[in-house]
Amino acid sequence: MERLWERKGFKVDTPGQTPIAPVVVPAVHFLAYLWWTVVKPVLDGLGVQHAKNATADMPRIWWCPSGPLIGLPIHAAGIYTDDGQGPVISDYVVSSYFPSASALSYATRPEDPSQKFSLLTIANPTGAGLPGTEWELEKIKAHTATQELTGGEATVEKVKEGMENTSWAHFACHGVINPDEHMESALILANHTRLTLREISDMSLPHAEFAYLSACQTAKGVVEALDQSAQLTTGMMACGYRSIIGTLWSIKDEYAPFVADRVYAKMLEGGRPDYKRAVYALHDAVQALRKEHNVPFATWLPFIHVGV
Numbered sequence: 530m531e532r533l534w535e536r537k538g539f540k541v542d543t544p545g546q547t548p549i550a551p552v553v554v555p556a557v558h559f560l561a562y563l564w565w566t567v568v569k570p571v572l573d574g575l576g577v578q579h580a581k582n583a584t585a586d587m588p589r590i591w592w593c594p595s596g597p598l599i600g601l602p603i604h605a606a607g608i609y610t611d612d613g614q615g616p617v618i619s620d621y622v623v624s625s626y627f628p629s630a631s632a633l634s635y636a637t638r639p640e641d642p643s644q645k646f647s648l649l650t651i652a653n654p655t656g657a658g659l660p661g662t663e664w665e666l667e668k669i670k671a672h673t674a675t676q677e678l679t680g681g682e683a684t685v686e687k688v689k690e691g692m693e694n695t696s697w698a699h700f701a702c703h704g705v706i707n708p709d710e711h712m713e714s715a716l717i718l719a720n721h722t723r724l725t726l727r728e729i730s731d732m733s734l735p736h737a738e739f740a741y742l743s744a745c746q747t748a749k750g751v752v753e754a755l756d757q758s759a760q761l762t763t764g765m766m767a768c769g770y771r772s773i774i775g776t777l778w779s780i781k782d783e784y785a786p787f788v789a790d791r792v793y794a795k796m797l798e799g800g801r802p803d804y805k806r807a808v809y810a811l812h813d814a815v816q817a818l819r820k821e822h823n824v825p826f827a828t829w830l831p832f833i834h835v836g837v
Contacts, residue, residue: 556826563606567598568618577621584809584816590622591633602777605830613820623812625834628763636771636836644736646802647695650675654683654702654718661782662701665743668790669699672797684719689732696736697804698770699789701743704761714761716742726764737769739804741792743776743785762835770836772807777831784828788814808834 571590580587592603604624607617618624627633650669652662669675676691683702692698700716705723707713712730715723742762762775774792776785788811795810796803811834819829 556830557609560602560606560826561608563601563603564608564616564618567603568606569616572618572621579616579620580622584623584812587812588622589625589808591625591627593627593629593633602830602833604833605826609826619812619816623808625808625836626763627835628766632763632766633837636766641735644696644738646697647736648673648675648697648699649688649691649695650677650699650701651683651688651691651716651718652677652679652701654678654680654688655721656680659701659703659782661785662743664782665701665786665789666699668786669793671790672793673802675699681719685722685724685728688716688718688724689728692729692734692737693732694736697739697741697802698737699741699743701785704742706761711764714764716761726761726768729765729768732768734769737771739772739796739807740765740770741774741789743774743780743789762833766836772804772836773834774807774811775833775835777833778827780831781828784818784822784824787822788818788832791817805837 575588575590577588577590594601594603604618604626607619608615609617627636648669650666652666653659663679666675666677666679670677676695678687678691703717705715705717707715712727713725715725718724742765762773765773765775780788791814792807792810795813796806798806811832815829815832818824
C-alpha cells in the first residue's frame with residue numbers, strides 16, 4: 530500500500546505509517562478536484578463548450594494519463610451538486626482512454642472489409658459469485674445471437690478458440706490483477722483456471738474488434754481498483770481488440786444488465802453492428818443510470834471505455 534500511495538504523490542515517512550494526505554476523500558470532493566486541476570484546463574485550452582446536442586454530436590476526447598494520474602477517474606470529473614446544475618465532464622465531451630500513442634495507432638489499423646460480425650459471451654465460469662450474469666446474457670441475446678460459454682463450459686481452451694473465431698467478446702466473469710507483472714493479469718474461467726493477458730497476446734486474433742469486461746472484480750480497495758483494474762482493460766487493447774468497455778470494480782447485479790442492454794442496443798442499432806459506437810453507447814447508458822436512476826457514484830463511475 531505504501532508504494533501505491535507514493536505513486537499517487539502521497540508521502541509515507543516509514544513503512545506502515547498512515548499517509549500524510551487523508552486516506553478517505555468523499556467522491557464528490559475528489560471528482561471536483563479532478564475537474565478544477567485536470568479537466569477544466571484541458572477543455573478551456575481546447576475551447577470546448579457545454580454540449581447542447583445528442584451524444585453522437587459531442588466532441589470526443591482520448592485521455593492518456595501518466596504518472597500519478599494513471600488510474601484516476603478523469604472520465605467522471607465534475608462538480609456534482611444536489612440540483613444537478615454543476616459542470617461535469619460528461620456534459621462537454623465523450624471520454625475514452627488509451628495506454629499509449631502506439632496502442633491507439635494499432636487500434637486504428639486498416640480494417641478487413643470482409644469482416645463478419647460474431648459475438649462470444651462468457652458468463653460466470655466459476656459457477657459462483659455472479660448471479661446477475663444470466664440476466665445480463667439474456668439482455669444481450671435479446672439483441673443478437675451469441676456463441677455462449679457458461680459455467681464449466683468456459684474452459685481456457687474453449688474460450689481461446691471462441692475468441693479466435695469471433696469479432697466481439699463479452700466477459701461476465703471475475704478477473705485478477707498482477708500489479709508486479711502486468712501480462713500475468715488474468716480472467717478467471719472454469720475450474721478457477723486463468724486466461725492471462727500474456728496468453729491472449731500470444732494468440733492470433735485476426736477478427737478482434739470489441740471486448741466488454743463486465744463484473745470483473747479486480748481489487749478490494751477502491752484506490753487499488755482505480756490504479757490496477759484498468760490494466761486488464763487496456764491490456765485487452767494491447768492484445769488486439771480495438772475498442773473495450775471495462776469496469777473498475779464489480780457492479781451490482783441489477784445495474785450491470787441495464788448498462789449492457791443499453792450498450793448493445795446502440796451498437797447493434799438497425800441491424801448494423803458497429804464497434805465504433807461503443808463509447809457513445811456507454812456514455813448514453815451511464816448518463817441514463819446516473820440521471821434516471823439516481824444511483825450513487827460507486828455504481829456508475831466504474832464504467833470506462835478504452836480504444837477507438
